[in-house]
Amino acid sequence: MARTVEIHVPTGLFIDNKFVAATDSQTIDIENPSTGAHLATVSAAQAADVNRAVKSSLAAFTSSWRQSEPSTRRALLNRLADLIERDANELASIEAVDAGMLYRMSLGLSVAQAAETCRYFAGWTDKLDGQSMRIAEGMAYTQREPIGVCSAIVPWNAPLMITVWKLAPALAAGNTLIIKTPEVAPLYGQKLAQLIVEAGFPPGVVNILCGLGTVAGQTLAEHPLVRKVSFTGSATVGRRILESSARTNLKRVTVELGGKGPTCVFADADWENALAHVTAGITVHNGQICAAGSRIYVQDEIYDRFVAEFSKRTRDAVAGDPLLDSTVKGPLVSAAQRARVEGYIQKALKEDTKLLHGDASSHASPKGHFVPNTAFVDVQPSATIMREEVFGPVASIARFRTEEEVIALANDSEYGLSAAVFTSDVTRAMRISDAVECGQVTVNMWGTVNANTPFGGYKQSGFGRDLGKEGLDEWTNVKCVKVVIMEFHATLATLSIALLVQACRCQQGNPDSDPYVPVYTECPENLTVRNASDGLSPQEESWRSTRGKQVMTALQDYLNTANISDFDIQGYMDKLNESTVPIVGMSISGGGTQSGIGGLGVWQAYDARYPAAVAAGTGGLTQILSYIAGLSGGGAVTVSLIAANNFGTLEAIRGVTNFSAPYDVGPTGNETEFFNNIFENAGAKAELGFPVSVADTFGQFWATWLPQNSTYLNYSDLAANGSSLAEGAGPMPIITLAEVVPGQSPEIGKIMYPGRNDTNGFNLTSYEVTPFEFGSWVGGRVQGFIPTQWLGTSMDNGTAQNSSQCVAGFDKFSLVQGSTTNAFCAWFIDDFYGRPIFAKRSIHNRQQGSNETDDIPIPQGQEQSPLVQIVNETASNFQQTFNESMWATYPNPFQGYNDAMGNTSELLLVDGSLTGENNPIRPLIIPDRQVDFIVVYEASSEGTYSWVNGTSLQNTARSASEGGIPFPKIPRVETMITKNFTSQPTFFGCNDTSNGPLVLYLPNSPWTAYSNYSYQMSSFTDEQLNATIDNAFQLATYGNGSFDAEWSACLACAATARSAERVGIDLPEQCTRCFSRHCWDGKESDAKVSEKDLDLKPKLNTTLTFQAWNSTVWQEGSGSSQGGGSGGSGGSGGSGGGGGNGGSGGNGDGGGGGSGGGSGNGGDGGGDSGSSGSSDNGGGTGSALSAHAIPSGPILCLPVLAFGFAVWG
CATH class of the missing domain: 3.40.1090.10 (Cytosolic phospholipase A2 catalytic domain)
Structure with missing residues (x-):
């Protein structure tokens, strides 16, 4: 059935609940992967735009969001889930034309999962509980706190779903979030931003940026005010993010870096169930799924029969427009991705790997980015397609004989994200699940995700988890509070209990210490003063x-x-x-x-x-x-x-x-x-x-x-x-x-x-x-x-x-x-x-x-x-x-x-x-x-x-x-x-x-x-x-x-x-x-210094007076330091700002301090011709802000200090 879609979304960057153009109006062109035709032009975030978003997020976090009531956050997340479901057709259509995902898959998986995830984590907002413990000195308790300004860098393969996997727990925990959407498929994010505003989230709580990974993504990864990055994508980029974090502020990083999922099919497996899930595991969304079951191991007894049936079910998939109900497989997301997958197919052929079906040179549409379902059989463990993540509809099938053999084959990979086991023997299933080095194992099914179960990998598939309570924990810090109860005698006290509270952050890499204090340590060898x-x-x-x-x-x-x-x-x-x-x-x-x-x-x-x-x-x-x-x-x-x-x-x-x-x-x-x-x-x-x-x-x-x-x-x-x-x-x-x-x-x-x-x-x-x-x-x-x-x-x-x-x-x-x-x-x-x-x-x-x-x-x-x-x-x-x-x-x-x-x-x-x-x-x-x-x-x-x-x-x-x-x-x-x-x-x-x-x-x-x-x-x-x-x-x-x-x-x-x-x-x-x-020619001048030499005017606008400049450019509210005229009179202080300095030098008194702030500085008695005067009327260098008294107190009972002043060097 044909489906007509007309969708309108803003194309700007979403910062502070507004859509704005990027710095220098930088843009990215987006194409429809089914046709290769131009789809939209969106703003491309530059480093300055990331900085704007960080400022917005930090302001929202520090002003109100981190202290917001759990019920407020719960209501907003539930409202967002409602809006996602209301606009499900539009969101699914966007993912179809933007990311090449089948409309019905987006509707049934990505959109549905997004709404479910919002509701799941909405329920956690008032359950971020700690623990209480007895300690020798008294008692201790822990509490979970938000991390701060966080970022999510999201892939293009299921962008809405994966975005919400990160957004929902981040907001539930009280963080603010900057989302970097994928540059090849960002339009879902523009729609999501509209729903964020409609749901009622305050400005700055969520900022959404499209931009190149090497620009916007790298700036987020390096940004010292961003406290966490959650990334889903390639291992190569994941390593760069970790390196960036290490170079800057050692921010919290969680990464899901893909997989090379083993699927183990035993002879006693339910035949129809196994075939259905195994074929889906490598063909759904063209294998562009981190948990794709691309390594298929089939027990020897059923191997030939299974291969024949697998080929029959996958080789003739109908490729076309992902909006159409008749389409079985859509396009790959981009020309670059198609070239990457075709390159792996050609490499397999050059390595003499046996092709079962698939012809990479013929595509369903010459304009789109289509690659036919492809399968290789009798694939050796050393083959490139058996070891590297292809991220395309390319199956590598091999046989095994024993349980021990298939465990060894399954673990023979640098990845460890997801595995599937098909057998009627529950005990065997449990043994293999225990032995396989993966973050997720599914038994007699493939690829299921649930909001209440954690998802993440072992080895080079990354660390940290999305979803489940474990996913929520990734977005919080744990603080441990230890309370020591001491009795002391005080003449006027009827109850003498002093609580000495020691707060220590127990998160990894942030031990409790006095970070300003020097430490004693062993001396290095030959520490001496070096002669200049x-x-x-x-x-x-x-x-x-x-x-x-x-x-x-x-x-x-x-x-x-x-x-x-x-x-x-x-x-x-x-x-x-x-x-x-x-x-x-x-x-x-x-x-x-x-x-x-x-x-x-x-x-x-x-x-x-x-x-x-x-x-x-x-x-x-x-x-x-x-x-x-x-x-x-x-x-x-x-x-x-x-x-x-x-x-x-x-x-x-x-x-x-x-x-x-x-x-x-x-x-x-x-x-x-x-x-x-x-x-x-x-x-x-x-x-x-x-x-x-x-x-x-x-x-x-x-x-x-x-x-x-x-x-x-x-x-x-x-x-x-x-x-x-x-x-x-x-x-x-x-x-x-x-x-x-x-x-x-x-x-x-x-x-x-x-x-x-x-x-x-x-x-x-x-x-x-x-x-x-x-x-x-x-x-x-x-x-x-x-x-x-x-x-x-x-x-x-x-x-x-x-x-x-x-x-x-x-x-x-x-x-x-x-x-x-x-x-x-x-x-x-x-x-x-x-x-x-x-x-x-x-x-x-x-x-x-x-x-x-x-x-x-x-x-x-x-x-x-x-x-x-x-x-x-x-x-x-x-x-x-x-x-x-x-x-x-x-x-x-x-x-x-x-x-x-x-x-x-x-x-x-x-x-x-x-x-x-x-x-x-x-x-x-x-x-x-x-x-x-x-x-x-x-x-x-x-x-x-x-x-x-x-x-x-x-x-x-x-x-x-x-x-x-x-x-x-x-x-x-x-x-x-x-x-x-x-x-x-x-x-x-x-x-x-x-x-x-x-x-x-x-x-x-x-x-x-x-x-x-x-x-x-x-x-x-x-x-x-x-x-x-x-x-x-x-x-x-x-x-x-x-x-x-x-x-x-x-x-x-x-x-x-x-x-x-x-x-x-x-x-x-x-x-x-x-x-x-x-260059100075070495000759001194006999000219006398005149007032014109001293009273400088802007070289590029010599008619601009200080008064005009100060009122139009420097803005009211900041005390001026500019002396005016030949007498060096002081500029006036702006209302509420610090007092202005009087002009330094000149024959005459300095100007008075500006109103609204503290006392201003007087003019400096300057040069050889100026005279030194008293504070606020000549040579004084008084404070620019008013001061308040500071009460005194001993070192260990520090006073409340409340004063302000401007200092110079």
């Missing part, structure tokens, strides 16, 4: 070789993209190897989130994975970086997020980082929980005797933006075997720190600071932290290194004090972040005494403080400062003075190593920018590293109106000169400003005859946005991020080439200049022209 004069460490040398191979691969692509005229790329590449490739570094300055977010924009502007960068000709420079260094905001944000996200794209970083969550209140917005967790972590560390400081508490703020799996990551973990860094997939991250030395460092009001002056910049110790080592190269107190992994170990005279007790895990990622942003001394000197310390301040009027050793006095009125409060709270919780808590305190690995270190047991570390070198360039100019080209992005707010003026770059040049380190000469500030070097990309060192690097200076300046917002900003809307990142892109690409069409070539010339010289390649004339236009 020995050059690079063996670990870094080895890594450079690995990275060099990756750079070699990427370099040629980059040069082709950059398109340098008349440059013999191949000739240049032929002369290179991994040791002679360009060594390129990137430096991201301090400057809080102003530098941190802008630095991410520069990373993207040079990233070959970013289409706009490739179009601009700059894409690929990121891929040839060997080093990326950061300090303060550039270290805690840019470098840390890039490294913690495995050097991924900015799009991927934004997908897992909720920048709208203020890092000073935590990822969930629950301040009480956030601060309690911070102090509990620090307290656990203190209890074991490790030093704790504000770098521990403040440092955990920055973990808000780290991937969830990196919250307690050690910095040295970045170099672990198998990591992205170890495999050379990205540049080596470097974080720089400075130090204060009691009795040596200058003071103001008893607050020490590193104390740069005109002659001692090089003599201030500059420490660097890499995944390999911690230490200092030249200058300062020490020239040595210790492996970062063993930071915290007590050392003396270069060796471990106790060789059996070393410390591992001290180098927490967040501690390093908190250390490099630890500028509390500068903030307090500025707030308490109006004496600025940062590089933007004059360095001539600093004063020496007294040498008294009593604690730092806090001026009246400053006690409620949130910055003071966080230090005070750290001090009071850990029995320290205010002064003791203010530094990043590390056990000194260099104690006794030289005279300068003597008996110094601890290092007191601070923000590296406090030496006056706000750009972390020093690690990149160490001669041992031989860096050829350095990209310096600076957003230090050192200049007027919080732009830059070149002071920090000058200070680096001065320090390098003092230390005899080659570095380009840098002009005076006046020259930097009047020649526009502080507002556009500029090269330095092009004509330098020394061995120093060539430097590209990228100063934060307005191109499309006023990116001089407050470096105190702790959260960003998407619009604010986009504006900041696009501005950095325009800066890095020179206005996307609009100011100089040759800019991309100029950039590549600079990147390769030193390397080309080494291998004897002359750069073309175009490079000479580039350097003449964009």
Whole structure:
């Protein structure tokens, strides 16, 4: 009977209960497998779309779904079952035209099973019970909890049914779910999405995406916010998913990876029943079923008769339109699948396997993807079709004699999903069922599935289960709560029972521990301090070789993209190897989130994975970086997020980082929980005797933006075997720190600071932290290194004090972040005494403080400062003075190593920018590293109106000169400003005859946005991020080439200049022209700095005022940091947002704080012409948010902490 079908379904991605287009409007064409004709065009999810779906799912999970009543979830699942049954004809028709499944099979199996599964798991919503147990100390109980954001990657062979196998238990348990539908048969998912909305599921509980497995599927598998992946499909893809999980967050994975089902037919079997089930087992849905009975073993006594009857029943199946009732077999799902099956048939013939029937060269329809039922007999165990999953209507038939023989044959496979046994002997059936290595055994039937019975495999058929209670368990975590009952005496208590509750997650791979606390362990052999004069460490040398191979691969692509005229790329590449490739570094300055977010924009502007960068000709420079260094905001944000996200794209970083969550209140917005967790972590560390400081508490703020799996990551973990860094997939991250030395460092009001002056910049110790080592190269107190992994170990005279007790895990990622942003001394000197310390301040009027050793006095009125409060709270919780808590305190690995270190047991570390070198360039100019080209992005707010003026770059040049380190000469500030070097990309060192690097200076300046917002900003809307990142892109690409069409070539010339010289390649004339236009010629300018030079306007829209931009782009609700006009008046704070910063510099008072938030910052007394004023009216650097009092309390009885503030670096 003919069936006319007209179906309308949306073709967009289903995100947040809406159908939306994919990023860049990417699509996939779907065809009808019966005819090969175009069926539909659907949106194809890209990585950004997956990120949108994850955000939607996470919001739904955390806001309400996980706490939803079981009765609510039950009602919704039952309602969905009703709707599936109501629209059964439409769903079956979709599977027929989309997946090639027979209409009647879809109706009777797929659709019916989907409804049954919804109802079955609906009944479980209020039965997720745990157990109670007695323990020696009291009692314990378990409870089942939802996992969180989960994903299901679904195959095309029975898509609706298998989708609901995963959807129903996931939702019943309280998870949210992202479904990746198969790219060749996604239309059922579009219809299912409509039913999800109609059933009443809240937005975000279910998101459904069609997309390529290599894009959408891989992004889900790697996504650190996705806590579980349930996958049904091939073993090859299953392994990739497991690898992706291992690389990221070790998410829960369940996989069903196909099968090679043995069917064992004994001579005593019911003849008709056996034939009916065996023939169905390999021909139903063309054998495109994981549990297909493709290996058919028939006992010798009935073998010939069985083969003849099997052939009679299967060889002449009527193929055609799966919508027709007369059709017995439909098409395979795609041309690729047909070619795959035909390939197996041809291989069997080449292996001289005996063909029973089937002619792969003749199809029922020349247009569709049809393959006739095919059978081979007397198939040997070694035959390819007997060992590999064909996933088509191809039967492999062989004989057996004994029970033992057939068991051995059945188990002779890497798969173990499903088996079938046909016999009248029940005892035999039970014996074989016990012996066969399969997840499911059916006796005297084939392929039945039931909602209440588990389905899954052994061996390479995967692990985990769908369906049944076991299937539900896969979607839950088990928490064990142990209650110890203790009696104690309290004078006012009538009943004195204290419950000390220990909650421990008992799920696999997540043991209960204090993840922030370092551990004592055996020392490695020969743990010593390495002398810096020995050059690079063996670990870094080895890594450079690995990275060099990756750079070699990427370099040629980059040069082709950059398109340098008349440059013999191949000739240049032929002369290179991994040791002679360009060594390129990137430096991201301090400057809080102003530098941190802008630095991410520069990373993207040079990233070959970013289409706009490739179009601009700059894409690929990121891929040839060997080093990326950061300090303060550039270290805690840019470098840390890039490294913690495995050097991924900015799009991927934004997908897992909720920048709208203020890092000073935590990822969930629950301040009480956030601060309690911070102090509990620090307290656990203190209890074991490790030093704790504000770098521990403040440092955990920055973990808000780290991937969830990196919250307690050690910095040295970045170099672990198998990591992205170890495999050379990205540049080596470097974080720089400075130090204060009691009795040596200058003071103001008893607050020490590193104390740069005109002659001692090089003599201030500059420490660097890499995944390999911690230490200092030249200058300062020490020239040595210790492996970062063993930071915290007590050392003396270069060796471990106790060789059996070393410390591992001290180098927490967040501690390093908190250390490099630890500028509390500068903030307090500025707030308490109006004496600025940062590089933007004059360095001539600093004063020496007294040498008294009593604690730092806090001026009246400053006690409620949130910055003071966080230090005070750290001090009071850990029995320290205010002064003791203010530094990043590390056990000194260099104690006794030289005279300068003597008996110094601890290092007191601070923000590296406090030496006056706000750009972390020093690690990149160490001669041992031989860096050829350095990209310096600076957003230090050192200049007027919080732009830059070149002071920090000058200070680096001065320090390098003092230390005899080659570095380009840098002009005076006046020259930097009047020649526009502080507002556009500029090269330095092009004509330098020394061995120093060539430097590209990228100063934060307005191109499309006023990116001089407050470096105190702790959260960003998407619009604010986009504006900041696009501005950095325009800066890095020179206005996307609009100011100089040759800019991309100029950039590549600079990147390769030193390397080309080494291998004897002359750069073309175009490079000479580039350097003449964009490189400082060494001549100072006599021009005077004018207000026009300082009051910058966006280069790509010079008529755009700050006021207009702020009201239309930066959005109301965020306090502005932009100073307005020549007086530097402050922008107004948005309603409900933080107060705006006054303009820094300029002759005049800074603006007042914005309304609706806390007190705003006053304008910074800037440059040489600005004057230092008081807080909120000049030079103060007050908090951007209001503070609430923090009650004090002992370590083990932590207070409720409720305060917020924005912090900068």
